[in-house]
Each structure stands twice: as structure tokens, then as C-alpha cells.
Amino acid sequence: MQVTCSQCSKAINIPDEKVPKDQAFNLTCPSCKTKNRVDQHLRQEEEEEDEGLEAMMMVTDEAFEEDEAPPIYEEGDKIALIMDPKNYDAIAQVLTDFGYKLETAKSPEHGAHKLKFFHYHVVMFHERFGGEELEDSALYKYVLNMPMSLRRKTFIALIGKEFKSTDNMEAFAYSVNQVINEKDFDKLDVILKKGISDNEIFYRIYRETMDVLGKV
Structure with missing residues (x-):
């Protein structure tokens, strides 16, 4: 700087x-x-969050609001959003065993809409969800522009055929917490457990400090 x-x-x-x-x-x-x-580095972060909020406001499909009632959860519930129809059952089994309540989405736009209005602890989606290329996906564009205040609280895993599972540098390049290769679904429980745990440890001190300062 x-x-x-x-x-x-x-x-x-x-x-x-x-x-x-x-x-x-x-x-x-x-x-x-x-x-x-x-303090210019703080102003830059605020500007980035503002840009993320602007991107959020672009996701507005009234049809999604009309055809679904908001789910009701209890305090302390862990919620996961799964957007991978082909591998849904395998992912759902693991996350259910981990104690998560599950939701899904009809399309990339619907997924972005859900992320806009609700905080999910875990988000998992396939790079070809909705039949689109990743760079053209409204869902992925939304993920890239999520405000950091929300992004830090969400574990996001990207699934695909060519990824090297648990490769942190590849995950960083795609701006997600973890990448998972479809071929490794036989050990998905181990992969996800480690990824979610590592992410929680990474941000725990930060969140505890912000909580003490009254900024969470």
C-alpha cells in the first residue's frame, strides 16, 4: 500500500x-x-462491500418471492444450501449427518435470490449448476460480490469434474472456501468435515474479537 x-x-x-x-x-x-x-485501506473495504450490496440488489425476481414461503428455523439451527441436482443425495446425506437443515434452489438466479435474503452456514454448488458456464452464472457472480461481512460467515464449496479436492490455492483462485472433485464423493464426509472445521478455526478469533467490540 x-x-x-x-x-x-x-x-x-x-x-x-x-x-x-x-x-x-x-x-x-x-x-x-x-x-x-x-485509514484508506478501511475505506477501500467499505467500498468493496458497497459494490457487493449493489450486486445483491441486481438479483430481484419477484416470481421467487411469490412462490415460496420463508422457512422457519430455531435459534442455533445450522442451514445448508445445496445446488447440485446430480449429487444432491450424497451431499444431503453428509450434511444431514453433520446436523444441517437443507435447502435447494431451482436455478442459479434462484440460488442468488436465496443468498440475498437469508444467511446460510454452508453453500455447495456445482460449477455447471443450471447448465451455464461458471463465469456466466448469476449465482457465481453473486458469490464473488458478497459483502465480506456476510462472506466471512459462510462456508462455500464449489464442485466440479476437474478440481483437485481440498486444494487451497485453487479454492482461493475461485474465491471459495473449498473445491471438490466429483470423483472424491466417496470420502465427501472427510473432505467437508476438514474444510468446515478449518474455516471455523480460521475465523474464530476474528469473530470473537469483533463480538467483543460489538461489531458482529
Whole structure:
């Protein structure tokens, strides 16, 4: 990240790994010794969340609102959204065993609509859900633009024929938490259990800190 001194306009480069996450900080200019308040990285995150909200508002199909009653869940229920008709039974069996209540969607647009109005703890969808290429999917476009405040609370798994299951770098490249190859469904319980557990551990400290600060 680059910061420009407010006094002498000197450009100061700060390695990204040195930038405190989720908080502003003071930086002393090495040239004129002026203390500069740095919060541009926070504004950038807010702008990204605003863009995500704009993308959410684009998903508006009144037909979905008319033909389904909102489900009723109890506090503490874990909810999963499955969008893979071919492999639904296998996925449903594993998630049911894990204690999740299940929902599905009729199409990529319907899936995006559901994500817009309800928080799911686990979301699993096939790269060809709805018969579309992934990059053309309204569902995938929505996932890419989800506000981080919601995204951090949702474990998303992408299923396909060519993925290398549990490859973290591949998952990162697709902006999901886990990629799963269809050929590995015989050990889906192990794959999902590890993925969900790792994700929970990764975000636990962050969520606990935000909860203490009253920001969750």
C-alpha cells in the first residue's frame, strides 16, 4: 500500500503484510516527521462491500418471492444450501449427518435470490449448476460480490469434474472456501468435515474479537 504524506507529499510504501487489518494507524513520515493518519485501506473495504450490496440488489425476481414461503428455523439451527441436482443425495446425506437443515434452489438466479435474503452456514454448488458456464452464472457472480461481512460467515464449496479436492490455492483462485472433485464423493464426509472445521478455526478469533467490540 502507498501512503502520501499530508505535509510534504512524500510517497511512502508499506508492505501489505505490515498493514494492520481492520484498523486505522498512524505513520510518521521519514522525511518531514509529520504523523499521518492512515485509514484508506478501511475505506477501500467499505467500498468493496458497497459494490457487493449493489450486486445483491441486481438479483430481484419477484416470481421467487411469490412462490415460496420463508422457512422457519430455531435459534442455533445450522442451514445448508445445496445446488447440485446430480449429487444432491450424497451431499444431503453428509450434511444431514453433520446436523444441517437443507435447502435447494431451482436455478442459479434462484440460488442468488436465496443468498440475498437469508444467511446460510454452508453453500455447495456445482460449477455447471443450471447448465451455464461458471463465469456466466448469476449465482457465481453473486458469490464473488458478497459483502465480506456476510462472506466471512459462510462456508462455500464449489464442485466440479476437474478440481483437485481440498486444494487451497485453487479454492482461493475461485474465491471459495473449498473445491471438490466429483470423483472424491466417496470420502465427501472427510473432505467437508476438514474444510468446515478449518474455516471455523480460521475465523474464530476474528469473530470473537469483533463480538467483543460489538461489531458482529
